[in-house]
Amino acid sequence: MSIIEDVREIIASHGKLPVDVATLADDADLYAAGLSSFASVQLMLALEERFDIEFPETMLNRKTFASIGAISSAVAELAPQERVA
Amino acid sequence: MDMQSSLLDRLLAAGLLIDTGIDGLYGRSGAFEDVIARFEKLIDVHAPADARPEVIRFPPGMNRTHFEGSGYMKSFPQLAGTVHSFCGCELDHANLLQCIAEGGDWTEGQKATDVVLTPAACYPLYPVIAKRGPLPEGGGLFDLQSYCFRHEPSKDPARMQLFRMREFVRMGTPDQVTEFREDWMERGQALISAVGLDVELDTANDPFFGRAGKMMGNSQREQKLKFELLIPVTSSAKKTACLSFNYHQDHFGTTWGLTTHDGATAHTACVGFGLERIALALFARHGLETADWPADVRKALWG
Numbered sequence: 001m002s003i004i005e006d007v008r009e010i011i012a013s014h015g016k017l018p019v020d021v022a023t024l025a026d027d028a029d030l031y032a033a034g035l036s037s038f039a040s041v042q043l044m045l046a047l048e049e050r051f052d053i054e055f056p057e058t059m060l061n062r063k064t065f066a067s068i069g070a071i072s073s074a075v076a077e078l079a080p081q082e083r084v085a
Numbered sequence: 086m087d088m089q090s091s092l093l094d095r096l097l098a099a100g101l102l103i104d105t106g107i108d109g110l111y112g113r114s115g116a117f118e119d120v121i122a123r124f125e126k127l128i129d130v131h132a133p134a135d136a137r138p139e140v141i142r143f144p145p146g147m148n149r150t151h152f153e154g155s156g157y158m159k160s161f162p163q164l165a166g167t168v169h170s171f172c173g174c175e176l177d178h179a180n181l182l183q184c185i186a187e188g189g190d191w192t193e194g195q196k197a198t199d200v201v202l203t204p205a206a207c208y209p210l211y212p213v214i215a216k217r218g219p220l221p222e223g224g225g226l227f228d229l230q231s232y233c234f235r236h237e238p239s240k241d242p243a244r245m246q247l248f249r250m251r252e253f254v255r256m257g258t259p260d261q262v263t264e265f266r267e268d269w270m271e272r273g274q275a276l277i278s279a280v281g282l283d284v285e286l287d288t289a290n291d292p293f294f295g296r297a298g299k300m301m302g303n304s305q306r307e308q309k310l311k312f313e314l315l316i317p318v319t320s321s322a323k324k325t326a327c328l329s330f331n332y333h334q335d336h337f338g339t340t341w342g343l344t345t346h347d348g349a350t351a352h353t354a355c356v357g358f359g360l361e362r363i364a365l366a367l368f369a370r371h372g373l374e375t376a377d378w379p380a381d382v383r384k385a386l387w388g
Binding site for chain 1: 156159296297299300301303304305307308
């Protein structure tokens with residue numbers, strides 16, 4: 001499974017979005033789609049657990065979690081190489 | 086001696102604050118209270134004349150169910166104070182007395198009551214207003230003041246554990262509440278300038294707990310949801326937030342089912358005045374003897 005598919009699945013289960021994640025493009029604005037501050041925190045924690053990563057403080061901002069594509073890039077940057085492969 | 090302990094020491098020596106043996110828990114003298122009372126009157130003078138807020142005074146404790154519903158424990162578990170009481174039988178009481186006599190931890194058997202110490206003056210308000218039903222067409226405006234508790238013992242006199250917060254809270258459409266906040270950012274600066282204090286307006290974030298909190302704080306800053314008026318109190322380099330202007334978006338509206346007259350989820354905003362911090366800033370700037378304060382400051386406060 002690719003990172004982006006994993007990310008979509010985690011958003012579906014932790015993002016508490018009022019819309020179906022499948023209808024969102026990779027670059028769609030998740031905040032505009034209804035992602036709340038609290039849900040973005042839960043999403044962040046779920047991503048860390050699934051990919052065994054820790055977001056550094058510099059990445060703990062809205063931009064990192066703004067879209068499925070942005071989240072996937074951040075995860076790819078932080079995930080151990082063998083897991084990305 | 087650092088600046089913080091020196092201001093605290095001077096306030097204690099002058100009798101303006103009275104030591105209780107606990108950092109951040111002080112008695113206040115008549116002179117200190119007079120400054121707070123006069124400043125509160127000045128807030129009224131600077132408030133919009135035609136606004137007519139509903140005045141409500143809650144005690145410094147709130148309904149525990151409302152506290153739980155507010156989500157405060159998600160964000161600030163380290164600051165909350167809960168009220169516990171003895172709920173045992175006579176035997177439990179005898180054991181309690183023995184434990185105290187032996188210097189043991191007698192608080193272990195204390196049970197949580199239905200009361201939690203109020204963390205911010207506006208927290209008890211939202212569920213109470215939501216229970217009334219939809220807001221009237223013009224939205225809602227409320228005038229609050231309460232002692233608030235935050236568990237953060239410190240030698241910094243500007244960081245008390247029990248302090249008073251005066252607040253105006255606006256509820257309504259996004260336009261109504263953001264207009265209210267903009268208006269008070271102007272009024273707040275004029276108010277503080279009127280008592281001879283330097284002000285600086287800056288974006289800010291609340292001290293959310295942990296790494297998740299870091300993200301909440303960054304998000305709050307990026308969206309400019311919180312502004313603070315910073316005033317020198319213990320240090321002119323590291324200023325203290327004495328007023329804050331907060332836009333909660335639909336957070337409390339969603340949490341409590343608070344709606345506008347036409348059924349939309351209400352947005353809320355508040356302006357909060359840290360009354361002790363403002364008094365401390367005045368004493369730090371103008372001296373510990375109010376009779377010696379500059380004439381224009383005395384005129385603004387005492388007329």
